[in-house]
Amino acid sequence: MSYQFNYTLPPLNAAAPKIDPNAPTYASEDGPVASLSSQECIFQIRRTGEPHVMTFQVLQAMDQCREFRTLDEHVARIQSTQPALADKRDDVRRVLESLVQRQLLVSDADFVERLAAPAAIAQAPMRAVFIRACDRPQQLVHLLATLADYERRFRAGRRYVLLDDSVLQASINEQRDLLREFARTTGCKVHYIGHAERAKIVEKLVRELPQAKAAIQSLFLRDKNASTQRFGGGRGWNMALLLSAGSRLALLDDDLRLNLKRPPFVRPGLDPNPSAPMEAAFMANMEEALGYGEDVDQDPFALHLDACGQMLGTLVRGAYPLSRQALRGMNLSRLELLSAPSRVVATQLGTYGSARTENGLWLYRLEGRSRDEFWRERASYLRNTEAQHVWFGVAQAQAKEVTGFTPFTFDNSIMLPCTSPVGRGEDSLWSALTRHAHPDAVVLELPEGIGHVQESPRQRANITRGTFVPRVNMFLRDYVQRQFGLYKAADPGQRLGLFADVLRDLAGATGQERIANLREYMGYVRADLIDRMQHQIEAATEAPVYWQADARAIVESNAKALLAKAPPRLSEWPDDIDDTGCADALVGELNGMADALEHWPALWRHAAEQGEKLLGAL
Template sequence: MTTTPEFEINYGKPNFAAQASRPATDQTLYAAIDAMVAPLSSDEFAFIARDSGQRHVLSHHVLQTLDQCREFRSIDEHVVRVASVVPGLTQHDRIRKGLEGLASTGLMVSDRDFLAGLEREPEAQSRSLHAIYIRACDRPQQLRLLLDSLANYERRFRVARNVVLLDDSIEDANRDANRDLLREFARAVGNPVSYIGPAERAKLRQQLIKAAPQAQSSIEWLLDRGPRTRRGGGGRSWNLALLLSAGRMFAMLDEDFRLPLQRHADVRTGLEPNPAVAASARFYRRLDDALDAGEEEALDPFELHLGVCGERLGSALTQDAFRLDRESLRGINLGRLEHLRGDARIISSLNGTCGASGTESALWLYQLDAESRAEFWADRESYLRNIEAQSLWYGCLRAKPASQAYFTPFVFDNREMLPCTNPDGRGEDGLASAAARFCHPGSLVLHLPTAIGHAQESQRKRSEVTMAAHTPRFNHFLRDYVCNQEGTSKAADPAHRLGLLGAITRDLAAADDKVLASSLEEYLGFVRADVVERLQNQFELLDDAPVYWQADVRSIVRNNGNALLKQGAPRLADWAEDLDAAGCARAAREELLDMAQAWRDWPALWEFARDQGDRLVSGF
């Protein structure tokens, strides 16, 4: 519950030892509704419900009571907490009667009413997959393994989906090999296929420039390698997939992915409502063991994701696999569940990973849940292997909705415009998700309790990046900047919103060198201070941790702390190490201006691509 600055009370530390024992699971749980509060007098306050707008006038004692009942708990539990915290309220019978009265007037919501308010009727219109897009870049051996695994699935479920290979390879030999592999796949399985290489991209680029000549600079940068390309990245093929599928739904795979999808033995049915619950990890000695972890998903993976992607959350909750049970709400502050809205659209769905981690750093391994952590640090030999994150299962144990994604989704709902992303560098997926959330406020992504295989061409030494001071990339910086702009736009039209996001980004780029460098320095300070705080908290709580884990945590904290205190250029990981502060500001400005213009040009390109449909590639 939110108060005005004038209303602020320190309740002290509650006496949880005095709370009642955990009740039976059939007891009804209640939580105080989220509201705005403003003082009317020394003992009266206006209480305005955020959802309904209903207004109430409450006394100081009643307001204090509601403030202690923000988590879903039984009336008995609330009574004990209120009696131990709120001055002057000690009689349990009186408190219980008061709480029951608050529930009857709607100031406290029951778990049943909360869940009933979420559910919606499923949509009558079925959803279909336009195509499976595969991003490839100079790894034909990895592509062969992916296509072989996809062929097995297509035969098994007797389908012949359209497969589009987006080839961003630099080497001619690799492009030739990739094209041949796609032809072999089509001959073996019978699927319609399309190859999009440099020549095909050039034809598409000319069509788009003819339709939107004012956007020529953005078109050339967003879709193809050229003089303005700064570094490698999957964003070019990402943007291409969005245009080729405009107005439809599609799936995306990277060439180093492998099917089938796997369900870990610990996976459970139902939905995870708590946004604070992190994904889990399980560790294996060999990559093949990780790829085979759990059981193969019995359903067609694409149809499984289509069952929820594009759906409203309230409709998904009516499916047995995604039902939200009452007991899972226990102990969660109702304000933490703002993302759970029945009409929230699920615009993308994701899998976890089995095999190698898709991250550059393995810093996340030092913030695991207790069960995952026990495997992670079980003994020194396995710990040294595990910190490279080369053979693991990582994902959600229950389906989990979230405000945005931080890695590549599996299925996308592109029926309404999804925004383009930065074609340069890693982290394009998180940036795209943040921009999509800005364009579609209240939308959700859904992490399914499945994992897709990920087998890189070679092992990577992630521990070196993990131990060094955390240095985000430009796309991470811009992603977080976009997240901070949420709520800026009031427009209903996603295209209008994306135009505003472009203007906001251009405004940041228009800052002088000193201000822009200061913004970068502030951002780096924030992310490094966050690493230090999180790991220090872990270190203090886990006093029984193995000495090798403790030693590494100390090193990570020390390196980030030193970087935090060090005076130097605010350099992001993508940029040259010899850049000074002014050079960092110029590098940021150039990239911000490109993204700002791209976001302003994108709606016209997407609309043209949607109107063209399959004609966009018919001449390739």
């Protein structure tokens, strides 16, 4: 039923039309096509389902109008690709004007009006600010100091919950004492949740849902199994979602610091480009990085809570307007997040200080001002490749389908899914699962950064130039994304259950089939990385030789891995694992995540019914 016509005939020598920056622009609607005869077809607008009968020549003209351009620009493009219409400018324009009348070409003004149409919705109350901590009391000292300054400045009186996953008794004692002192100096209500408190919550949940005992223990508790010795940020994430079920929350890590800052290049409004490049600035040391930008003079939590849980269209009418001019050149089919009634289920921040990534591959995808600053001089370039003193984020608010970092605020009034309790990349896995459970969900990234100071500098450059090995949670995230658009159930719990069955289906495949799936995935990930990097190298003709050398080293190391016949190992698995070991390890990963997703809806509903009782009982 779906056809797309693309013509690449050489353009005729026609004069380019003069562009009026204030003239309205138009883009063609997307939809399936079915043939009616050798001359006619039926086109159905995907957004509304409305059918239209037209000739194939008109359909070809629509295909040339996918981007928001003026009618004169569309006429010139159609004439350049269809020689038979070279001297029929007025006829072509009349056809386009008829398409506008039939609403097959949508104007930029109508698109913005359509986006802003949904009514505002009531937002749920804020439950608490949750802090994930693990054996880093010195980091927690700095975070709590900035939160104390925030409370003195805004007198917000917020509730704070420390989710302590520490294993060292000295850290446990010190972090509990730090929280008590914070409560004493600010007067805020606080809760400490360590291993004993988690165990108490788990015990209550198991009594309520005995059939989910194994999944509950896996979601929230650390044990002596090898898999749980991985990074365990997902355990705290899941606990925060459980204890805030039915409300909204903020989530912080112990190595973050307020206040929020805006970079000098910040721009107002909403950026409609789903592929807009990230922005970065580079500093010589941490002191300079922590001072970069301008302090946000609003309550940072209130600023983000104003957007969290609201319809995107409501925000476009108010704090984050979308200008008509911003749509110029955008392909309407790529604006899915803005074309549907999207709801902001989380808000995102940039960071200043240490980067949030394990490697520096993102540095080689920078563009414009950010890239020029990254590679300007060899000495600073070598320092910048470690991404230890940076500002990294967006210059303008952006709606995102799947985000790669931990959000700042969450709307947990609708059931948000759990994430993997272990392994890095739990944030992007959660984001993909959220979009799967709620097809209208978006994450709104705002052009502010929060301070991020790691306990020790990370060496990223060598990892960046080496072979990329995806993590387990990245594999799961990409597997979720492959399911987007396949299911129609309205209930998010049912959708999570369907994906749990998909995971079990792969787990139940033959070992040979699982190995083939892993090899296909590894090949795709590395080929995509190589392709992106090759395009960057080809486009960056003015790049200094040291940048080119590193970019080519990234390509070469991943090309060798792509062609090698090594076992398809994910990052957390043993270095010496063989094919059979990979197949067996995948079964455990898939079944563990499937069990969590199957039982999570019942856990969330029970927690939502309990409300604040779960916290109050601690």
